[in-house]
Amino acid sequence: MPRNASTTKSDPVLPHPDFSRLSAIQDALLAWFGECGRNLPWRHTRDPWAILVSEVMLQQIQVARAIPFYEAFLDRFPTIQSLADAPLADAIRVWGDLGRYRRIVHLHRTARIIVEVHGGLVPDDEAVLRSLPGIGPYTAGAVACFAYGHDTGFIDTNMRRVLHRVFLGADVPAPMVRDRELQTLAIAAVPSGRGWAWNQGLMDLGARVCTARKPACDQCPLGPHCTARPTIQGALDAAPRKSAGATPAYDSTNRYFRGRILAELRAIPPVPPENGITMPDLGQRVRPGFEPTDLPWLQEIVSGLAKDGLAAVAEDRPRYDAVDTDRPSTLRIKLP
């Protein structure tokens, strides 16, 4: 594969990927996947909408955790139209406490764009997919392959590790391998006509055999063909330690309180006369011992949520407040 010849001067020169046994590797992985592949809900459908929902949910969220959320979300929003028609607040409620809440805002926007611009059909072109909110190189490739059967290549954290080890070896430092180069490799490795099973199999192998910490090389169907196998243990032992300082307790982080605040906002009934919650009330609900001096801290986090499109801030005025100038305006927070 003439990959190095096409790289620019600024790119590091990588060892030539070993494709000499590509055919045997393809056969071995496809056979293993047929026998040992995971049984996952989104593998029983080719509905592009269901595939898109699954891929967005699975971005940095573990498979086992995503499954119940996937079922519940599609039960409530079985079609693109149903999500596009729904208020964002409904979508946020159905997303529940899955986390990564900006993604439901992006998915909601994407559903509306697909309805308004693409005739309600999920695009099958990766470049078009990448132009949609919340869809990057991985998700675009996954939708093109898993929904439309395109023989395309893409990389997630599992596939990156497997392709790196099998074709480049353990001696190539991970930082040297750029995403674009590895994606080029991924595309070149896809067996013609078998892209769906190949890419699903790569992910399963990375999740169950070729794991980050303890790869089970003796049980790996690609073991005899793997470039990294002879040196993988030494490379893992020599892996540099990353951490520099103590990580703060999670329940003191911005992230934790974003989740807590959104849980409170979701719990507010979506029907009148409920109209959000005041800042002091919100503070007392999300943080024990909340005091008025903590209001700026809370305001900061709420502003961040509002900037992400996850919260709306409205002034709650009495009906004839034009004459009531002494009354301080009260901010009420709710879902957008």
Added chain:
DNA sequence: AATCCGGGGTA
């Protein structure tokens, strides 16, 4: 290039 985003599982 670095940081942020949630939360749960694991060694």
Added chain:
DNA sequence: TACCCAGGATT
């Protein structure tokens, strides 16, 4: 505790 997980947007 620190790392890991079917990434992407923002600055």
